Amino acid sequence: MMIKAGIIGATGYTGVELFRLLVKHPEVEVAWATSESYSGRMFSNVYPHLNAVSDLVLKSLPEVQQDRADVVFCCLPHRTAMSVLPSFLEKQVKVVDLSADFRMATAESYTRWYGVKHSCPHLLTEAVYGLPEFNRNLISKASLVANPGCYPTSVILPLAPFLQKGLIQETDIIIDSKSGVSGAGRKLSLRTQFVEINENTVPYDVGRLHRHTGEIEEQLSSLANRQCRVLFAPHIVPMDRGILSTIYVRLREDISQEQALEVIKNRYKDEPFIRLLPDRLPETRFVQGTNWCDIAVSRVDGADRLVIISAIDNLMKGASGQAVQNMNIMFGFKETEGLQ
């Protein structure tokens, strides 16, 4: 019997990607989807590629309060999600939250990075950070999964194995990320108008300014069991989807290219969505539309440095694909179901 899923905030880019995945998922029925801007209209009216695929009518949030759902995916902006989700959790609905509202460990760090007081700090402890490669067990028992940010996913997966083995300096980590434009969401913005970003490469929030810095450092520190510190420089490049993160680290020990590859290979050999490229560097095109995280390492000649490069599709492993992976784990489905 299929479970019933609800999607809150379904008309943003992560929401519609999630919908695309769930309608094909053999264990899931999308029971409802909400949109404040488009409620009352057919989903296919907002996204014409859904014509003849789905005749779902979008609802407003109040309308779905009585509708049954076994799992709810929340694609609302941060600050909004935390005011909406408690009512679902109280009804024993499992929740995968794609916003940032339950990703931070404490109310203090949430306030530091998101500038507002957290409205339900007790849920922060309950929430599980939804990175299956590290928290699979916790996810399987969780009621509330905080789905990781797109940049943090592209950074934590390649870095953590080296940090956990103590092979790299934990305070000399430089992350240069290049993201497609869909990462900025669907809200209107001059910065994401075609003529402004086409034929352009744009750095922003360089240093320790971007909110994902906090998320990355908290997770790496927790996994490494010591305080990690990163320098993070995100960039937007003119493509729809994809994140390529080029990460520069300093080695504590002199390991070879082969040994560095082994670190990744051993750590992730049973993981269904991590792929080590043996003889090429990752490119965002190789992972487009998939839930893969591609990783390569490059030992720098004559220096104590390693460059680690990862590529993900920001809307898949960086958001909706990973959300479905988390749901699969929460409900005991095959982890790759609906993701291949």
Added chain:
Amino acid sequence: MMIKAGIIGATGYTGVELFRLLVKHPEVEVAWATSESYSGRMFSNVYPHLNAVSDLVLKSLPEVQQDRADVVFCCLPHRTAMSVLPSFLEKQVKVVDLSADFRMATAESYTRWYGVKHSCPHLLTEAVYGLPEFNRNLISKASLVANPGCYPTSVILPLAPFLQKGLIQETDIIIDSKSGVSGAGRKLSLRTQFVEINENTVPYDVGRLHRHTGEIEEQLSSLANRQCRVLFAPHIVPMDRGILSTIYVRLREDISQEQALEVIKNRYKDEPFIRLLPDRLPETRFVQGTNWCDIAVSRVDGADRLVIISAIDNLMKGASGQAVQNMNIMFGFKETEGLQ
């Protein structure tokens, strides 16, 4: 009276950009242009945007040996330029070489990075590295100017002032560059086919593998007067033109954001083509089609690190624009002539 210029290898992207600049230059007449693939055809036949702009007929290299020229621009690939240019120098023709053949300081380093023996090593000492902001005097007296590479230009200009003042560690320099596709030239290649690079971000030659590493290190070391070492990671992003270099350095002294800005401002205050963006980070779009090098700095909070970001148009300040700037200096023209 106008000087006569010749362009060798005029049908590549730097060649045609040079032609575009020279035909509008008030002091220069393009006397001839060569192309091995298209000799005998009109330039406007190869590049239809030149229709009704120029009726120049492309020649082969042997055909122009007797043609007068006061200056020759060489847009041939490296390894080829060095076999062609001596004959022009012997005839007292001034040469601006856009290939890499005369950029390295010694025949040994040339062989190391370009894999072949240099055919006229004596000219390496004579050749002046054509970065006007540092070698203006030498350029004004030079017969042979080695026009800098596109990546090196985007790296040396923002870095050198800090190195010269001893403010940063000279062996802990990480350069993450993002280049448009025209940087790869016009020769057919699967990598630069539209479908392969559109909607893609591609790292390559990461570490110390790219040839420009040698050029960058030699120039920085010479300017800093001590051995510099860089980690260089070039990337291709899906746009025609532009290089954005994000450079991560470690400070030797604790300087503030304002002090870091002052370093650039003071060093370049009289420079016609260096622009410090006071309150924004550079974007490649801001310099598209111009000879500007935009620079910004970002002092990282709570770390001894500085991020320096530069943007140039790889075909302008990164190639043909800088070549014209060099010619202006060599012939005593106004340095900005034909470049605004």
Added chain:
Amino acid sequence: MMIKAGIIGATGYTGVELFRLLVKHPEVEVAWATSESYSGRMFSNVYPHLNAVSDLVLKSLPEVQQDRADVVFCCLPHRTAMSVLPSFLEKQVKVVDLSADFRMATAESYTRWYGVKHSCPHLLTEAVYGLPEFNRNLISKASLVANPGCYPTSVILPLAPFLQKGLIQETDIIIDSKSGVSGAGRKLSLRTQFVEINENTVPYDVGRLHRHTGEIEEQLSSLANRQCRVLFAPHIVPMDRGILSTIYVRLREDISQEQALEVIKNRYKDEPFIRLLPDRLPETRFVQGTNWCDIAVSRVDGADRLVIISAIDNLMKGASGQAVQNMNIMFGFKETEGLQ
């Protein structure tokens, strides 16, 4: 039990798209795939997105002659396919040919449009034109299916219902098509280099010069049962995939917008891959990655003209998706299997 499929010429864009579809198809096992340029290498080595998805090793054509296959898909260029396919047909292997070699009705018309003599004219009569919406029955019994061209698919589907009902002038048909760059194939070409086609719109073969003119006219004439004549103007626009065809026709009778919509709706109401957009015009993005053909009509005010607009993904309904649809019909599978 799954059928065994072979792919000839698997490393072009249609070949790899076909492979992507077939590996997920529940009734099909890809037994082998050939490539003249890459034989002996893993498919995932040529297309890194296949890493960990498939470990198939590419073979040369002679190597697969003894390998069993129930169906063979041929993705070779026209002129080559006809020399390769007879040997498979003789072994009772069913064939879907994605080249143009078996699309024309007669050897004469093949020679007229493709400039060479047909090497096995007897097979032209046997071959079925693989447009399921019109030839479903014939396809189900065919040994050799000629998969339609991408432009013809985007043109015949929207036009044929009007022609069959005699509602439009059959000799006053103007087709203005806009295609993504993948339509030109993966072979190296200056025209499809990123810098040449990005930021560009390019008309070519305007009038009656493009080979697909012949295919379109033959099929329309056969469906309409009278001689049709078209003016065809293909254009390339800077995107990977998709064809939008804007078709201008003259009405024989004065029908309304609603009546025009009804013509499409009635003709295709049971078709699984034709979609009438009720209140919007088609856009290529709506069909990207799918086997849909979207159609809209626009009755022009105060004129006897109708504009019919269609959108397909040139690699899906325009090539590999339609090839799988044909295979499904040939083997009695559900027609939409592997295509949703």
Added chain:
Amino acid sequence: MMIKAGIIGATGYTGVELFRLLVKHPEVEVAWATSESYSGRMFSNVYPHLNAVSDLVLKSLPEVQQDRADVVFCCLPHRTAMSVLPSFLEKQVKVVDLSADFRMATAESYTRWYGVKHSCPHLLTEAVYGLPEFNRNLISKASLVANPGCYPTSVILPLAPFLQKGLIQETDIIIDSKSGVSGAGRKLSLRTQFVEINENTVPYDVGRLHRHTGEIEEQLSSLANRQCRVLFAPHIVPMDRGILSTIYVRLREDISQEQALEVIKNRYKDEPFIRLLPDRLPETRFVQGTNWCDIAVSRVDGADRLVIISAIDNLMKGASGQAVQNMNIMFGFKETEGLQ
């Protein structure tokens, strides 16, 4: 002595393009520029590529009423321009209006196509339609020039010579135009967000719905001296700039390809900005950043049809370049000044 120019609404795409042209124009000084959204800020703050190029501070419209100007360029949206321009005309300032407000011949046709009453209908008679190739004399004496729309420019220039000679049917004209995204202006819109239009081709207002239909028909009718009627189908393709118009006409007499070429060649042989491509079809890339209108014709074999293709840069010959050309004529400057 230089004339003083003012720009009203300078921060849209046509405004900034105009500014780019005027700052390099040897006869013009930009005295002021207005922006309602950004008044009080430096122009270079809104468009960082103007840093170190201009230190102009944007003003609001009331602030410039007393500022002297010899010519004012109006880049406001239609409906707004007509309420602003009379006050300048009263002060004997010459005006080039880039909006649609003074392009129509009568107040009735303005109301029909723009849906509002015209606020100063007497100026419609006074205004000269600023297409120099046809109205040079009138422009030279005009106080108020209505600068043509981008689509109409790309259509009237290639069509008019054939209509004026009576060579083509004036009521069977089909125009299929493909425009870059900048044609939609800089205002925020979901349709022009990168992710919505990248990798997409979008038809809109097909038939006789687009406002430029009225402008095209009025001008063609006036030039041909008989009532012309067009079917107009605009499309947006994913590029910044450029319009390619493919125009399908029916011949009244059987003229050859050569004769058709002669019609264009003879009509425009003395025109500085019309270019006949002898052996290629126009592509938008050939005219990018220039004031050229490229034209080619293609006589269709075995039919009484001609296809006429034109390409312009929508921000240059389609807007700001043509505005400068008009100003040059109005003030007796060399017509090509500042445009090469």
